[in-house]
Structure formats: structure tokens, C-alpha cells
Amino acid sequence: MGRQVWKPGNMLYPLPAVLVSVADRAGNLNLFTVAWTGTVCSDPPMVSISVRPERYSYHMIEETGEFVVNLTTESLAYATDYCGVRSGRDTDKWREMNLTPLKGEHVQAPMVAESPVNLECRVTQQLKLGTHTMFLAEVLAVHVDERYLDAGGRLHLKEAGLLVYSHGRYFGIGKEQGTFGYSVRNSAGGKRPTDNKRSAGNKQLAENKRPAGSKRPAGSQKKYGRKETTGKRRR
Numbered sequence: 731m732g733r734q735v736w737k738p739g740n741m742l743y744p745l746p747a748v749l750v751s752v753a754d755r756a757g758n759l760n761l762f763t764v765a766w767t768g769t770v771c772s773d774p775p776m777v778s779i780s781v782r783p784e785r786y787s788y789h790m791i792e793e794t795g796e797f798v799v800n801l802t803t804e805s806l807a808y809a810t811d812y813c814g815v816r817s818g819r820d821t822d823k824w825r826e827m828n829l830t831p832l833k834g835e836h837v838q839a840p841m842v843a844e845s846p847v848n849l850e851c852r853v854t855q856q857l858k859l860g861t862h863t864m865f866l867a868e869v870l871a872v873h874v875d876e877r878y879l880d881a882g883g884r885l886h887l888k889e890a891g892l893l894v895y896s897h898g899r900y901f902g903i904g905k906e907q908g909t910f911g912y913s914v915r916n917s918a919g920g921k922r923p924t925d926n927k928r929s930a931g932n933k934q935l936a937e938n939k940r941p942a943g944s945k946r947p948a949g950s951q952k953k954y955g956r957k958e959t960t961g962k963r964r965r
């Protein structure tokens with residue numbers, strides 16, 4: 731079988747399908763679905779969303795320079811789709827989807843209470859690219875639902891059942907394949923004191939996924955074998 735060359739298009743998948751919540755200056759609320767989103771800087775923490783000017787939400791973002799990115803879950807899949815095919819011009823999507831607006835700390839745009847993680851964002855740059863305008867924004871605060879935190883304050887995001895969008899379809903995340911740096915981690919390292927069972931599983935995964943005959947690079951433990959802690963990883 732050969733490979734086909736297609737005309738240029740958007741084929742970067744999977745993506746998160748997030749709910750972006752907004753407000754205008756008068757305090758009217760709305761939310762809509764965005765898949766053209768990404769993390770663009772670690773320090774300062776920044777994200778981007780690309781939005782078509784036709785969206786009802788667009789003028790709210792331009793007006794206030796604020797929005798909230800709400801991560802979505804399998805249980806929010808229906809609402810995520812609905813908020814991406816109905817406009818706030820015609821319907822109150824909060825009410826229709828039984829979603830609860832929560833007040834944040836930094837921006838007037840509301841957070842979605844049913845979402846496990848909300849990012850309060852303030853626009854720093856606006857790039858008119860073509861069909862879409864890209865809003866680059868600084869993340870001012872991250873709100874995390876405590877039900878996904880353990881006693882030590884460590885976030886177990888996997889438990890939230892995050893939603894993924896790929897080529898027109900929604901999926902759950904699926905089976906874990908390893909942890910950051912597992913491909914080069916020394917078998918003596920990477921053990922998580924708070925989660926021994928999972929760590930052992932990851933070690934097994936590492937063994938499973940290394941290509942036959944290949945060896946771990948010498949000294950890899952030193953560079954990559956550090957304990958993972960929330961918010962400490964640098965990219």
C-alpha cells in the first residue's frame with residue numbers, strides 16, 4: 731500500500747476539546763467549544779485559543795480580554811458537543827446543559843463548576859491569521875476540583891476521564907502507556923512513594939515498550955529519573 735498526499739489542511743490530532751467560558755462587560759455569560767487550543771509557554775504560563783470572528787463569544791473576548799479554559803471530561807462530552815454546535819445568540823447553553831457558572835478570582839468570565847480544571851486567562855496578544863484569530867493569553871490561576879487531589883495534594887487528573895477530540899470524533903483518553911521520561915528511566919528509579927502500585931506498572935510498561943535489543947542510555951537516570959511533582963516539570 732502506498733501513501734497519499736492530501737492538500738494542506740488541519741490534521742493535528744488528537745486535541746483537547748475545551749469549553750471556553752466568557753462574559754461581556756454587561757455581565758452576560760456564554761460558553762463555546764474550542765479544539766484549536768494549545769499550551770504555548772511555560773513561564774509565563776500561556777495558552778492560545780483560535781476563534782472565528784463569527785462566533786457570538788468572539789466579541790466578548792475582544793471586549794474584556796478575558797476567558798476561562800475549562801477542561802472537559804467524558805461525562806461532559808454531550809455538553810461539549812452541544813456548546814460547539816449551538817450559539818449563545820439563540821440559546822442559554824448554561825441552562826440547556828445544566829452547567830454551573832462559578833466566580834473566579836481574576837477574571838469576570840465564569841468558570842464551569844462541572845469541569846475538573848479551570849484556567850483563568852487574560853489575553854496578551856491577538857493575531858488575525860485568516861479564518862481564525864488567535865488569542866494568546868496568560869494563565870492567571872488554575873482551579874482544580876479537590877475530588878481529584880489525594881491527601882498529599884497531588885493531582886490525579888487521570889481520574890477525571892478527560893475528553894479528546896480527533897478527526898471529528900470524541901474519545902476518552904484510553905490506557906496509560908508510560909510516564910514522562912519512562913523511555914530512558916533506570917529501572918531502579920521513577921518509583922513514586924505515593925503510588926507504588928502504579929509506579930510498578932509503569933516500570934513494567936517501560937520494559938514492554940523498549941524496542942528489542944535497545945539499551946537504556948547511560949546516565950539517563952540522572953537526567954530524567956527525578957520524582958514527578960505537580961507543577962515542577964519544565965518543558
Ligand SMILES: Cc1cc2nc3c(=O)[nH]c(=O)nc-3n(C[C@H](O)[C@H](O)[C@H](O)COP(=O)(O)O)c2cc1C
Nearest residue numbers: 762763764765766781782785786787814816817818
Ligand atoms: C469539537 C468542536 C471544536 C470546535 N473548535 C472551535 C475552535 O477551535 N474555534 C472556533 O472558533 N470554533 C470552534 N468550534 C465551533 C464553535 O464552538 C461553535 O461555532 C459555537 O456554536 C460557537 O458558540 P457561540 O456562537 O455561542 O460563541 C468547535 C466546535 C466543536 C463541536
